[in-house]
Amino acid sequence: MTVESTAARKPRRTSGTKRASAKKAPQPKSSEPPLVQLLTPEGERVEHPDYAVDLTPEELRGLYRDMVLTRRFDAEATALQRQGELGLWASLLGQEAAQIGSGRALRDDDYVFPTYREHGVAWCRGVDPTNLLGMFRGVNHGGWDPSTNNFHLYTIVIGSQTLHATGYAMGVAKDGADSAVIAYFGDGASSQGDVAESFTFSAVYNAPVVFFCQNNQWAISEPTEKQTRVPLYQRAQGYGFPGVRVDGNDVLACLAVTRSALERARRGEGPTLVEAFTYRMGAHTTSDDPTKYRADEETESWQAKDPILRLRRYLERQGLADDAFFVALEEESETLGKRVREVVRAMPQPDSLAIFDHVYADGHALVDEERAQFTAYQASFEDADAADGSEGNGSEGGN
Amino acid sequence: MSVQKLPIAKAINESLRKALETDPKVLIMGEDVGKLGGVFRVTDGLQKDFGEGRVIDTPLAESGIVGTAIGLALRGYRPVVEIQFDGFVFPAYDQIVTQLAKMHARALGKIKMPVVIRIPYGGGIGAVEHHSESPEALFAHVAGLKVVSPSTASDAYWMMQQAIQSDDPVIFFEPKRRYWDKGEVNTEAIPGPLHRARVAREGTDLTLAAYGPMVKVCLEAATAAEEEGRSLEVLDLRSMSPIDFDTLQTSVEKTRRLVVVHEAPVFYGSGAEIAARITERCFYHLEAPVLRVGGYHAPYPPARLEDDYLPGLDRVLDAVDRSLAY
Ligand SMILES: Cc1ncc(C[n+]2csc(CCOP(=O)(O)OP(=O)(O)O)c2C)c(N)n1
Numbered sequence A: 001m002t003v004e005s006t007a008a009r010k011p012r013r014t015s016g017t018k019r020a021s022a023k024k025a026p027q028p029k030s031s032e033p034p035l036v037q038l039l040t041p042e043g044e045r046v047e048h049p050d051y052a053v054d055l056t057p058e059e060l061r062g063l064y065r066d067m068v069l070t071r072r073f074d075a076e077a078t079a080l081q082r083q084g085e086l087g088l089w090a091s092l093l094g095q096e097a098a099q100i101g102s103g104r105a106l107r108d109d110d111y112v113f114p115t116y117r118e119h120g121v122a123w124c125r126g127v128d129p130t131n132l133l134g135m136f137r138g139v140n141h142g143g144w145d146p147s148t149n150n151f152h153l154y155t156i157v158i159g160s161q162t163l164h165a166t167g168y169a170m171g172v173a174k175d176g177a178d179s180a181v182i183a184y185f186g187d188g189a190s191s192q193g194d195v196a197e198s199f200t201f202s203a204v205y206n207a208p209v210v211f212f213c214q215n216n217q218w219a220i221s222e223p224t225e226k227q228t229r230v231p232l233y234q235r236a237q238g239y240g241f242p243g244v245r246v247d248g249n250d251v252l253a254c255l256a257v258t259r260s261a262l263e264r265a266r267r268g269e270g271p272t273l274v275e276a277f278t279y280r281m282g283a284h285t286t287s288d289d290p291t292k293y294r295a296d297e298e299t300e301s302w303q304a305k306d307p308i309l310r311l312r313r314y315l316e317r318q319g320l321a322d323d324a325f326f327v328a329l330e331e332e333s334e335t336l337g338k339r340v341r342e343v344v345r346a347m348p349q350p351d352s353l354a355i356f357d358h359v360y361a362d363g364h365a366l367v368d369e370e371r372a373q374f375t376a377y378q379a380s381f382e383d384a385d386a387a388d389g390s391e392g393n394g395s396e397g398g399n
Numbered sequence B: 001m002s003v004q005k006l007p008i009a010k011a012i013n014e015s016l017r018k019a020l021e022t023d024p025k026v027l028i029m030g031e032d033v034g035k036l037g038g039v040f041r042v043t044d045g046l047q048k049d050f051g052e053g054r055v056i057d058t059p060l061a062e063s064g065i066v067g068t069a070i071g072l073a074l075r076g077y078r079p080v081v082e083i084q085f086d087g088f089v090f091p092a093y094d095q096i097v098t099q100l101a102k103m104h105a106r107a108l109g110k111i112k113m114p115v116v117i118r119i120p121y122g123g124g125i126g127a128v129e130h131h132s133e134s135p136e137a138l139f140a141h142v143a144g145l146k147v148v149s150p151s152t153a154s155d156a157y158w159m160m161q162q163a164i165q166s167d168d169p170v171i172f173f174e175p176k177r178r179y180w181d182k183g184e185v186n187t188e189a190i191p192g193p194l195h196r197a198r199v200a201r202e203g204t205d206l207t208l209a210a211y212g213p214m215v216k217v218c219l220e221a222a223t224a225a226e227e228e229g230r231s232l233e234v235l236d237l238r239s240m241s242p243i244d245f246d247t248l249q250t251s252v253e254k255t256r257r258l259v260v261v262h263e264a265p266v267f268y269g270s271g272a273e274i275a276a277r278i279t280e281r282c283f284y285h286l287e288a289p290v291l292r293v294g295g296y297h298a299p300y301p302p303a304r305l306e307d308d309y310l311p312g313l314d315r316v317l318d319a320v321d322r323s324l325a326y
Helices: A057-082 A096-104 A119-124 A129-137 A160-174 A193-204 A232-239 A251-266 A296-303 A307-317 A323-346 A352-356 A365-392 B008-022 B046-050 B062-074 B090-100 B136-140 B153-165 B214-227 B245-255 B270-282 B303-309 B313-324
Strands: A111-113 A181-186 A209-215 A243-247 A272-277 B003-007 B026-030 B055-057 B078-082 B116-121 B146-148 B170-175 B182-186 B198-201 B206-210 B232-236 B239-241 B258-265 B291-295
Touching (some): A057 A096, A057 A307, A057 A323, A096 A119, A096 A209, A096 A251, A096 A272, A096 A307, A119 A129, A129 A323, A160 A193, A160 A209, A193 A232, A209 A251, A251 A307, A352 B303, A365 B313, B003 B153, B008 B026, B008 B046, B008 B078, B008 B153, B008 B182, B046 B055, B136 B146, B136 B170, B136 B239, B136 B258, B153 B170, B198 B245, B206 B313, B214 B232, B214 B258, B214 B313, B232 B245, B245 B270, B258 B313, B270 B291, B291 B313
Parallel strands (some): A111 A181, A181 A209, A209 A272, A243 A272, B078 B116, B146 B170, B206 B232, B258 B291
Antiparallel strands (some): B003 B182, B198 B232
């Protein structure tokens, strides 16, 4: 494949779906770049010339349900960390729309490369949320089979997965399949060399990959301005593929924009960078103290843009969901929270010998030797305990 | 006040402060080192007092951090960069290994590379993946780098001073699980050379050699062994490149037995180098082969298994028993 074949400069689809009745999206301040929005913070539907969605009431309620349950799961995990059941938790609070919107745009055969905060995307892929908690509890380093739901393992080293996504997408293209691949990362990650290299490779090889950057404004303590001087979505232009900024707290816009980018990838037109402009409402992780570096006013101003509240207003205003729906969902949330709590508390302490499991696919003499030594070492304690027991009170000893 | 009791993290903070005060060419760089003061608060308050021009929050890019530090050093600055956690140094590994380490030699000694790379390292804090690793051997293997790790607050303070003053690049491994351990720091003492090993406890029956987080474990092992009537000498190596083999040799010639303890995997680890050299130097003195205690040839395990993985008192004492049984 050559650079020429990337066809990156094809005009974007102007679908002509603009409705006569549609309101125009509010124009951003001239200093702010345009933001694709379909649902205002007040819960009003607006139209965008390039991105249309036409969802059934059931689908809309589905998106709402996804966001509410994801938030409930996240809150439960945060609480479990506070209770000492998890070593760490990276909350997605505030980013539900970006994750559910993009996640629901995916087809089953698409493949997802997440970072470590994509609990909502995992939800959309059908990954049991309790599977996400093993690594945060410290019982495993992943805990799910990526191929079951086409949802890759979480990646903690910032930016690495964007290259994996690109390579996977190159493979998809080689196979002649029309699946697409999506890579999630943060605004901080955009500074990593790996991310720049993934942009280069995906452009050069016209890989069917969507780069989904959740710009939640912060990389731990550093604001986006410490990573870039141009709006992130504009980076794509320099690599020769389109970039678009979407209101990351608008689930409809995230769905529409991601869908369009995925379709573009499927058509063989190459990568797209989607920048979901959103906000991390909580701390970076449970180890972080955001009061050290950010102002309460900022957080409060984003509270008004809450993605869940926004859709709820729309559903209520349009009469698309009744009280019974919200009450039932509340109950479902509680059930989910309870299940998560129970499953986490019941997670068994891993067997010590698990250290030596899966180090290699083939055997390895050194690992075998160390496993045997470790087993003997552990057994020596049991022997000693047994001896102590018989000396002391004649009991069996050991345990 | 010249003598203070400080936790290791604070001792490093004080040391960095002093360096910023005394040498206008010293710069602190890294992710979150400014306003936040670093995720371990090691650089706490420094940006407030020295400004964003001296204490620089960098983009989230390790190759960028080290690569630009090289450029700044070429321009006469003395950058002290922070890599947030051990497992995140690898994006910068290329710059460290292929550029930083070799620059002085390639310029036939005409240029200096006074760059310090601070890396909180090692396990024992119940962290997630990539937050508990001990990659020191990967750096010690590379010619041109000095690799050190303090185990006390005093060393943390003074070794940082010496690392910053060094015209060679120094990889400064900070034992993160000891950050909160307190010790006395005399800011007016005259320290020994950066690479000099320290006899942390005298003994006659066997030498335990360690550095960084394992020194404390070895001291505890020596105390426990004393109750069994055994006298263990504990050597704090302090530097993994170079290694002070002379001090080590003196100790082994006295005790005739050596056990090397580190968190990093034993296979191809620093213990292997020490065992080989000491066997060469002390062949006729040794009563037992040099034994090693360390991590396994397996990825650093999830937090709930790290107590099995990390050398603790029992594993050290077990090796002591084996050595003494020869
Ligand atoms: C290579 C690397 N360097 C540093 C870190 C430590 N770290 C973890 S998350 C993080 C900030 C990430 O910010 P961003 O990419 O914006 O994603 P967010 O967490 O905000 O979703 C940092 C510095 C890491 N995980 N990997």
